[in-house]
Amino acid sequence: MFQTRITEMFGIRYPIICGGMFWIGRAELVAAVANAGGVGFIVGSTFGENLDALRAEIRKARDLTDGPIGLNINLFPSARPQPIEEWVRIAVEEKIPVVETSGRAPGAIVEALHEGGVKIMHKVPGVRYARTAERLGCDAVAIVGYECGGHPGLEMVTSLVLVPLCADAVDIPVVAGGGFADGRGLAAALALGADAVLMGTRFMATQECYGHPAWKEYMVKATEADTAYVMRSVGNPIRVAKNDLTDKVQEMEARGTTIEELLPVIGGAPNIAFEKGQVENTLVSVGQSMGLIQDVPTVQELFDRIIEQATEARERLDHMLPTKAAKS
Ligand SMILES: Cc1cc2nc3c(=O)[nH]c(=O)nc-3n(C[C@H](O)[C@H](O)[C@H](O)COP(=O)(O)O)c2cc1C
Numbered sequence: 001m002f003q004t005r006i007t008e009m010f011g012i013r014y015p016i017i018c019g020g021m022f023w024i025g026r027a028e029l030v031a032a033v034a035n036a037g038g039v040g041f042i043v044g045s046t047f048g049e050n051l052d053a054l055r056a057e058i059r060k061a062r063d064l065t066d067g068p069i070g071l072n073i074n075l076f077p078s079a080r081p082q083p084i085e086e087w088v089r090i091a092v093e094e095k096i097p098v099v100e101t102s103g104r105a106p107g108a109i110v111e112a113l114h115e116g117g118v119k120i121m122h123k124v125p126g127v128r129y130a131r132t133a134e135r136l137g138c139d140a141v142a143i144v145g146y147e148c149g150g151h152p153g154l155e156m157v158t159s160l161v162l163v164p165l166c167a168d169a170v171d172i173p174v175v176a177g178g179g180f181a182d183g184r185g186l187a188a189a190l191a192l193g194a195d196a197v198l199m200g201t202r203f204m205a206t207q208e209c210y211g212h213p214a215w216k217e218y219m220v221k222a223t224e225a226d227t228a229y230v231m232r233s234v235g236n237p238i239r240v241a242k243n244d245l246t247d248k249v250q251e252m253e254a255r256g257t258t259i260e261e262l263l264p265v266i267g268g269a270p271n272i273a274f275e276k277g278q279v280e281n282t283l284v285s286v287g288q289s290m291g292l293i294q295d296v297p298t299v300q301e302l303f304d305r306i307i308e309q310a311t312e313a314r315e316r317l318d319h320m321l322p323t324k325a326a327k328s
Contacts (some may be wrong), residue, residue: 012067012068016196018033018040019072020202026210027045027273030070035300044071044083045082048080055094071090077103102123105129110136110138120139121175122140123142126154126157142176145162146239148177148178156232158177175195176265178197181289183307187309220296224290227288228240228249231266241279245280
């Protein structure tokens, strides 16, 4: 059921992908996703220059599953230099089947990954970047809309528009991300021309995801209107949980601020939501699909539910379409 070019390419049972999530996308979550029939990504930048810790995390995940373990290589501009080449070497040496790249065009690392037998899914927030990914030789492209947690595009275009445009624009398989959280979303993504769906926010509210219970409880209670889109004016937009700090950042941006002015304001404790369950005074990435989250299931329960809902969605459409017999 739901066999696509992505299930075939990544060797997974279902076209469901858990996007890499800085700090929280760890062995337990990635292994649980693999066991349930999808693929997820341990994030290189979580471990920074501590390459032994990254390798240990990959091996820990391997001990928990026979399924595929992905690695996210974040190419976003960073204040500190990132050991990109070392992450590539680790991906190859650890026989990672698929790397998710994001942030910048991955041209400089495509050849080394391919020579090592690693597939590349590049994640983009716009159609023109998807074309670039294809031209650079990426094996698949994930496109994320304005709704997404993490980094939406500067152009603020929703997934509903980006996914079919992207499917028309490239020949490589397309993965739809941003705003998807259930089986209706999976069915919709496939109907829009995607070969799989990618979720981040929904997977944060699972048992296996790293994070304080109070943060997960916040996600259950919060609505689709409780996120804020900030930092666009300085060219690095992110969607985060709305709070007094995001109000302040938006005021500063409306006045015409600079990155130098913003950094001391936003640079506080980025991970206090995950560590302490505190959602004030922090910029914590989360997408609008938070409004669709009503509980904190295990990853397996979530997969079962998504597949059941997607099947129901398909049957619902089937009932709406006249059969050949009825037409004649
Ligand atoms: C807390 C959090 C951290 C994230 N960190 C990263 C990251 O380090 N690298 C990356 O490529 N994407 C990152 N993302 C984006 C996700 O991989 C994914 O693209 C996004 O969550 C999909 O949209 P959704 O949140 O609407 O499901 C992050 C998202 C969240 C919510």
